[in-house]
Amino acid sequence: MTIKPMLVYNPTAGKGNAGKILPRVQTLLGERGFESDLVLTEGVGHAQALGEQAVEAGVDLVVVAGGDGTVNEAINGLMNQPLNGKKRPALGVLPVGRGNDFAFGMGIPQELTQACDILAGGQRRRIDIGRVSGGDYPNGRYFGNGVGLGFDTVVGFEAAKMTWLHGGASYLVAVIRTIFKYAKAPVYEVTLDDGVLRQPFLMVSVMNGRRMGGAFMMAPDGDPSDRTFDLCLTGQVSQIRILPVAATFISGKQGSDPAVSMRRSRKITIRAIEGSIPAHADGETICTAGEQLTIEILPGALDVLTHSNGWQA
Template sequence: MRPLLIVNPQSSGGKTGKIFDGMLAPIRRILGEVDVARTERARHAVDLAREAALDGRETVVAVGGDGSINEVVNGLMQARDRGAAGTRLGIIGAGTGGDLCRTLKLNRRLDRYCTAIASGSARPMDVGRFSYETHGGERAEAFFVNVLSAGMGGLVDQIVSQTSRALGNTLAYTMASLRGLARSRVGRVRCVAALRGETRELELATRNVAICNGRFFGSGMQVAPMARADDGVFDVIDLGDAPPLRFAAVSTGMYTGSHIRHPDVRHFQCDRIELTLLNRDVEPVFLLDVDGEPLGRLPITVTLEPKAIQVLAPAD
C-alpha cells in the first residue's frame, strides 16, 4: 500500500493548508506515490489513522505539528488495542512547536523528513496511556507520545491557540508563557508514582508538573534533558511553587536544561503515576497540556506502554 499522509490544514495557524499543495511534488520525488487525507475537524486524524491501520496500511505520516502527531498516534494506538500493531508512524513536521521532532532528532526540513520515511529505518517509541477529566467533567482515555503536563502548561496552550503566529512560533510561545505565568496559580497535587512495582506517595506544591516521554515542550524548552522516548520510564519534572519572578527565571533555564539543577525543581522517574488536584479552586487555570494541546484537567492516571509504536526516525 502507498503511505497515507494525514494533513492538518489548520496546523501552524493555518499555514500548512496554504502551502501543502506546493509540498506534494518534492514529497513524491522522494516517497513516490502517496495517498492524502486532509482533516476536517478536531480529532479527525484519530479516526483516519485508526482506520488506515485497521485496513493494513504499512505507513501513516502525520503532516502537522505536535498536536497532529498526537492525534495520529492516538489512532494507531486504538488500532493496536484491536490487534493491528504493524503500522509505522512517519512525520513531516509542519506545526508551531516541533518538539517531538527535536527529541527524535528529525531535521526540520521537508527533504530530511521524507528521507527518514523513505529509508524504512524505524525505531521503537514508548507511549503514555492516560485517563483524565474533560472540560465538560466527563472521564475519558487517550494517549500521548511526547509530554503531558498539568498546571500552567495547559493554560499556555490555551493562550497560544488564540495568538497570532505572524512574528514566529517561538515568540508566540514566549508571549503566551508570560501571560500564562501572570494568570497561573499554585496547585497542591497528590501524587502516587510507581516504578517497576515499587510505589510512593507525595504531595507537590507546583505551578507545573510534566510527565515526560520526550525531552522538549513549549517550542524548544528542554524540560527533561535526560528523557529518552524508548527507555521504558517517564521522567517527571516538578517545576515547583516559586513566586512568579523566580519561577520565570527558573523556566528560562529550560532552553538549556540548566533548570534541572535549581533547588526549586524536582525530578523522579516512574512507569505509572496518578495526579489529583487537592485545591480545586485553582482548577480553571490548572489545565492539562497534552503534546501541546489543552485537553482537560486532573485527576489523571497515566501508564507507560513500552515500545508501542514504530517511528521512522534516526536511531537515538
C-alpha cells in the same frame, strides 16, 4: 497488491502555512520516489478517524504532515483501533506545525528536506506511548510527547490565543501573561513508582519526548524508548522568580534550581488537594480543572520512522 502509505495532511497546520507548501512537499517526496495516498484533514478528529481506517485497511505506514495536535490525533487512531490480527501501522512525521515537539523528541529533523529523507530512508525504531486517564477522558487518551499540568498548561492556553506569533516566541509571551494569572501553586499529591510527594506544584511535566512549547526542554535527556517517563516537577516559586526559572527550561538546565526536581517513573497518579488540575497531552486539552489523573506508559507500542543513530536529530 501493495497498499501505499497514507499521507494524512493537515493544510491548516502552522497557521495555514502547511497548505501553502503542499506542492513543495509533493515535489520533495516525488523526487525521492516516495509514493503515498494523500488525504487532507477536514477538521478536528479527522486525523484520528484516518488512523483508525489505516489500521482496519492494513496500511503499513501512516505519515502525518501537521503539528503536534494532528500527530496526537493520529496516534490515538492508531492505538484505539483493535488490530484483529493485523499489524499496527508505523508512524512517519513531516513537522509542518508550530511547535513540532513530538518530531523533535523522536529525532525527526525540523527541516522539510531532511524530514523527507527520513521517510525515504524507511528506518524504523520502536517507541513507548503514554496514556492519561481522567478529566475529560475518563477512559483515557494516548500521547506521544508528554503531559503538562499547571502553569505549563495555562501557558499553552494563552499561546493558542495568539495569531500574531508562532512557535517558541508565542510561548515566551504566553509565559509572561501566565505569571500574572497563575502565581499561586495548587497542592497536588503525586504518586510515583518510588514514593508519594504532597506539596504545592506550580507545574508538573510528564515526558516521553524531550521538549514542550516549541522551546522548553522539559526532559533534555529524554529517551522515548526507555520504558519510563521523565518528570520535571516545579514547586512554588515567587512571582518575581517565575520568569528566570522558566528561562532555565530553554537550556534544559532547570534541574540545578532548588525549586525543580527531575524524577523518573512508569506510572504517575496526580490528585488535587487544594486547587484543581489544568492539563494537556501533546498540547490537546485533557481538563481545565480536573481532580485526578493517572498516567501510565505502554512500552514499545509504536514504530516511528527516524534516524538510525539516535533520538537527537
